[in-house]
Amino acid sequence: MKFRTFITTLSLFLVMFYFGLLLISLFMFKSQIDSARDRSLNEHYLIASSFGKDLAAVSMRSGSLDESIQPLFIFYTDNYSRQGVFLEIARDGVSLYSSVPERFAFSRELQKPEVGSKTVSIERNGGSIFVYVNGRLPGTEGYCLQYIRDISESILEWKQSQQIMLWVGTFFSVIMALFLSFTLNRVLRPLSLVSSASKEIADGKYGNKIIIQGHDEIAEMAASFNNMAEEIRKHISRLAEDSQKKQRFVDNFSHEIRTPLTSIYGYAEYLQKTVSCEEEKFEFSERIITESRHMLDIADRMLELATLRSPEINAEEVNVDELFHSVKELLNSRLAKKRINLKWDCSIDNLYGDRTLLKSLLVNLTDNAVKACNPGGHIVWKAFYSPHGNVLAVEDDGRGISAEQIEHITEPFYRIDKSKSKTSGGIGLGLSICEQICLCHNAVLSFESFPGSGTTANVTFTTQ
């Protein structure tokens, strides 16, 4: 499009320009010619009148008109041939005297001008251009004086000035073309920037921005484009992240299933095909049962996680004190086993949410706290109001988690220390479930922890 614009504009300019030059040139030519004509006419008049007067004077003295003409003629022509003017005297159409040089001599129809009028013509002859003015010689009968002027030079001058104009014109045209091209490039540069940036985005490089100065439409377009590119990049990286998350989930799930199955299959095969003592028979079949139960746990938790994804919660006002009491009941044996000290501190009365899910949430979080604590450790439950909303917190003084691990702990099947959690039956879905419960309640789950100095899990209910 830039090229078309360039060509169109340039062509238009050139056409107009040269047309203008042409008109000027023609005008100058006409003006030259006209002034030559007028000048010639005037001169003819002058010459004719003075010649006539002189002729009258001479012929009066000498008494013969015909004889007087020639010497006078010679006198005049000498004078004028230096100026490039030739004269010719004719009578009744027949040339009598002429100062026209040989090379310009030609057989020409001599006109017979009427009385009181002159004929003017401009003709080319032998490479030069002449003005012919023919008029009667005053004071005579039938005599005509023809005035011939060579205007080749002035025509040549015109031609030269025409040439100069042309060259100058061309020079300015080239400048104009360059200038036009430069301007167009500058104005339309943003378009090519947009197009190359678009190509990069199509190739998958989302980071490019177009820099345009100014506030005109093109700058606006560039700004919108940058905005769009940024949104696309964000969207794509979100999608990529989601896809990776899914892949990790599938990989982890596959591993989690295959591991207990390996034991189940292996021990069953061993029991069937080999000779083993009673003790071994008991031990190995026990393992089969344990691993089967583990797989059942995984199935149950997965189902729990799946149903939470379509949240249909029965929300109500749940008394915090009651909640704490009932969950403590559920966890009593686990707490006792490790001699964990549990206490709570609530400064709000109620939480708005699904009773069952809130219980499950508290159980899961506290379960993790118990696992993190050493025997004799402490766990504190807190429910309080904060500017962001009501907060439910579970604090422990156990092992703690590193910042890097905190990023992953809510991922399905993620366990910080696989071997330890395996013996305590951990699957790694507890916090994923907690996260889902929080999502259902428009709450945010966050962790504060430092290795060696305990962990606090915070659930912030934002709509309350």
Add this chain to the structure above:
Amino acid sequence: MAAILIVEDEPSINELICKNLALVGHQHMSAFDGETALSMLQQHSFDLVLLDIILPEMSGFEVIKSMKDTPVIFLTSRNTLQDRVRGLNIGADDYIVKPFEMLELLARIEAVLRRANKHNKTFELGDVKVDFESRQIHFHNQLVECTPKEFDLLETLILNRNIALSREKLLELVWGYDYYGDTRTVDVHIQKLRKKLSLEEYIKTVYKIGYRLEAR
């Protein structure tokens, strides 16, 4: 009989593999993470390493990079093509996916040992001496005439000793997948072996399954 290191973080699976290896007479040691495995490799020499990929701290891939020479079989639940290719490219001799069949594990171990020339070339069973290289069987130090299939059957029983093998399995292992005959062939050959080599006490019939060569 080879010295095999088992690197597997799940205790029950680790023990399962130990038991399997013991059946066919391999010596074994166990490690439950990468660090321990590497230090054990430094202290002892092993003929083969069974290596899991998902280990605490150090992954199996990292362990194999720090190893030299010893043949490695990856034994892992990661079943994607990508993982298998990576495992083999990184230098493992074989790659088995969990859950696995006992016989397959043992067969692959045997194959890797054979390639590394660390397999048993002979075996003694009662009064019988078997030479796998020359394919000769000596009974009371006398060379015994045996058909090729009889030898193959005995070899298979020895390599999979203490494990009950079904008639179908024996047919497959000894006569090959293309054999359209009856499993009675197996019974006939078993009888012949028992008679010729007085192996009645060793080659036992297993209820509902097939036969098992019992030897420690």
